Amino acid sequence: MALRRTVSCKYISQPGSARAVWINPTRCEIGKYCSRLWRSSAVTRVLGRRNPFTWYNEMLEKYPIRTKCITSGVLYGVGDYIAQRAMANNENGFSDKRLLRAVIYGSVIMAPLAHVHFNFLEWLVVEKIAARASLVPFVKMFFDQFGYWAPAITVVYHVSMGAMEGLSYNETVERLKKLYWPTLKACWIIWPIVMVVNFKLIPVAHQLNFCLAVSLVWATILSVIRAPDSSSLSKLEEVEPACAEVLPVSHLPVDGAQ
Numbered sequence: 384m385a386l387r388r389t390v391s392c393k394y395i396s397q398p399g400s401a402r403a404v405w406i407n408p409t410r411c412e413i414g415k416y417c418s419r420l421w422r423s424s425a426v427t428r429v430l431g432r433r434n435p436f437t438w439y440n441e442m443l444e445k446y447p448i449r450t451k452c453i454t455s456g457v458l459y460g461v462g463d464y465i466a467q468r469a470m471a472n473n474e475n476g477f478s479d480k481r482l483l484r485a486v487i488y489g490s491v492i493m494a495p496l497a498h499v500h501f502n503f504l505e506w507l508v509v510e511k512i513a514a515r516a517s518l519v520p521f522v523k524m525f526f527d528q529f530g531y532w533a534p535a536i537t538v539v540y541h542v543s544m545g546a547m548e549g550l551s552y553n554e555t556v557e558r559l560k561k562l563y564w565p566t567l568k569a570c571w572i573i574w575p576i577v578m579v580v581n582f583k584l585i586p587v588a589h590q591l592n593f594c595l596a597v598s599l600v601w602a603t604i605l606s607v608i609r610a611p612d613s614s615s616l617s618k619l620e621e622v623e624p625a626c627a628e629v630l631p632v633s634h635l636p637v638d639g640a641q
Contacts, residue, residue, distance in 0.1 A: 443588065451591050452494040458595045459489025466604075484547045489598075492543050493536075497591050500532055505587050520582035527582075528575050537566050569604055573597070 442450045463485035467477055504523050508514050514522045527533065541562055545555030577597050585593045 443592075447588070448495060448498050451498055451595075452490045454592065455494035455497075455595055455598070456486045456490025458599050459493070460486040462599050462601070465599075484544060487547065488540065488543055492539065494591070496536065496539070497594065500527075501587060501590050504532075520579045523582040524575055524578040527578050528571065533567065533570050533574065537563060537570065541566070570601075573601060573604075 439450070460482055463482050467481065504526060507526065508519055508522050512522065538559065541559045542555060545558055550558065574597075577594075581590050581593050
């Protein structure tokens with residue numbers, strides 16, 4: 384009844400319309416009323432605070448590195464959790480320390496470096512090299528995957544993980560030699576096509592977030608590669624073809640840009 388009185392009172396001041404609205408309110412008239420209510424600043428402010436996407440974009444704009452660090456840490460942690468739960472013969476049980484290492488790597492190491500990398504890549508390809516617009520995604524992908532980023536970040540990953548695992552220098556180098564190529568090969572199965580789509584469709588400010596979403600799969604693969612048991616590399620051989628099927632990317636919508 385309160386709503387009816389409100390609507391009725393609203394239209395009494397408009398001659399000839401009150402009776403029509405009261406007896407037979409049309410969908411169009413109700414829609415206009417709801418639209419005006421929605422646009423009111425009080426409602427917009429309240430709903431804006433409750434909308435997680437609006438809130439996240441505000442945080443990303445206000446605190447870009449901090450927001451990306453938290454997001455990256457969470458997703459790397461989830462990826463490691465999935466990997467640990469999915470491994471068939473997890474004899475040692477669930478490792479909290481391993482999960483913590485993944486979170487630290489994602490938040491403290493990966494996210495800040497990736498933030499700088501994507502902004503540098505935008506400057507290098509768009510401003511310095513001034514590549515044609517149609518070639519920009521492919522040139523960026525080349526530098527990202529085959530120029531410096533993928534080969535370098537693979538080293539950073541295994542060295543930082545070795546340090547957090549308490550390995551000696553020689554042990555870290557030995558582990559790096561053993562795992563570098565399998566990691567890079569898995570990287571090239573997934574990331575080149577993902578990065579072309581990323582650089583073509585996603586704005587620079589959100590390119591890292593796009594990668595972090597895909598990293599939910601990638602972090603799982605890294606955790607399998609890095610697993611301490613000797614069967615980890617054989618597990619990777621099972622993971623690789625699966626990745627090729629999961630991410631063949633005619634997958635993503637074709638129009639849009641970490």
